[in-house]
Amino acid sequence: MPSENAPIAGGNFPLTRWSVVAAVRSDDPAERARALDRLCDAYWKPVYKYIRLKYSKAPDEAQDLTQGFFAEVLERDLLSRFDPAKSRLRTYMRLCADSFVLNEIKHAGRQKRGGDAVHLALDYSAAENELDKQTIDPATIASPEKFEEFFEKEWIRSLFSSAVEDLRQLCNTREKEAAFALFESYDLAGNNVSYSQLAEARGISVSDVTNQLAWARREFRRFAQDRLRAVCSTEEEFSREAKALFGGKL
């Protein structure tokens, strides 16, 4: 398992239009492994947090269940049963996670996975830190619909966090750290400042602020779209999802 935020552009995942749904069934083992990486990258945090909150699992239990879930996705080839005409991939993943956890609870005495079972190197402490920052009271997520919303939001958070990390790496590579700092200050932190205040604070012109922010936003949107496309199975699905994600703006 590579790092959780390997960038698409220039990273170890080829710039193809193959979606993970197709690639995970590839005959090429390397292609399959990369697809699983991409799938885990997009979904492990939402799945982990979802299990933690919905099933009130302690961190170590939720970690085992998350590991077990992704192992099951691979071993039982669960993506082969996914039909994009019937549901979205993330809905399918959430339902599979539900089914897996309920099954595990039912067979509580089942032998623990080990040996040659798939083991993913995931940064659970980062997910726990995020849960701490979110200060979510599970009691406020009282209905199944609310948990669906929670999973959806965590999926978006995971996708956007990866895209922001892609952008940061790109800015470092191209020596555009100033553009990333502006993006971080204006769009991520939401500091209530005007472009002219930003320009004054950095000793640059307002049009420089505008241009750098415009570039950073375009690149962020491109990274987010690339990552989204990678977890959609058809171009139509991607188009639909992208519109929903960005409020109709593409």
Next chain:
Amino acid sequence: MPFLSDQALERLRNLEIAPDLSGTRYSLGEFIARGGMGAVYLAEDRKLSRRVAIKVLDAADPGGQRADRLEQEARILAELEHPGIVPVHELGRLADGRVFYAMKFVEGARLDQFLARLPSLSERLRLVLRICDAVAFAHSRGILHRDLKPANIMVGAFGEVLVMDWGLGKVLPRPSRQSRAGGDVAPGGDSEDGLVVGTPGFMSPEQTAGSSSALDERSDIFSLGRLLEFAVKFPVGGRSAGLPLSRPLRAICDRATTPDRALRYQAVRALSEDISRYLDGAPVSAHRENWGERFLRFYRRYQPAILLIAAYLLMRTLFVIYSRR
């Protein structure tokens, strides 16, 4: 990997991807607002050293409906040279293929924001009259707005009233009228049937029914009636309720917004005249007064003179009484 707060997620979902204005005479400024087709940005016209507003499509749409629609909006604005309608400066395409147009940058407040600090009924009614003037002018050029609502009315820094966002404008098919915005830019009349355009609460029943080909000036008159009611009833900042609608004003609103178009005002001018008559203390065509109302209106209209005469008569009476003692 950075942790993104819920607020950051919302901002990222609604990021405005600023257009690249290189190759144009404009330098991009801040994002101003978002409409149905695209976004509006502040920009600086480098040649003339003035601020303008740029409306640009979200995405390149060559030959598509959205590009056609934005071009049509710009041409409608170009045709409607009136102090109450924002002037357009240029229509063009960006390097990435997106259609844009540049227009006057209006500094001011939206109608609701302006009303919140306008307690005077007569000032509010005069403001509605200026909206009516702009719409009547558009009608005289065979153009309907179709989306008159508070969000599309701006009041400038010097009190000028501007009717904005003509994106849903429709050029009426009139064989005798030679509109520069007509022909290729006019949205197909019948082809839009079934498509509901407008804003709930302000659009006429015929717009709600989606019968685009049946729309005429009276649909805008319906929206103006709703705007009139909104302008009167909108609360002044800090208060919970706006001004009361008197019976004549209620009747004017009712006539403008009656579902049967044949019973509405048949022209914006007729609506304006009724509002003006009300402002002058004269009877309005939409309301038949009883004797009490007529007396009260007469009293209000001539109040200073009536009070002077009454005071004079009272003093004369007192003088006569005391002089006889």
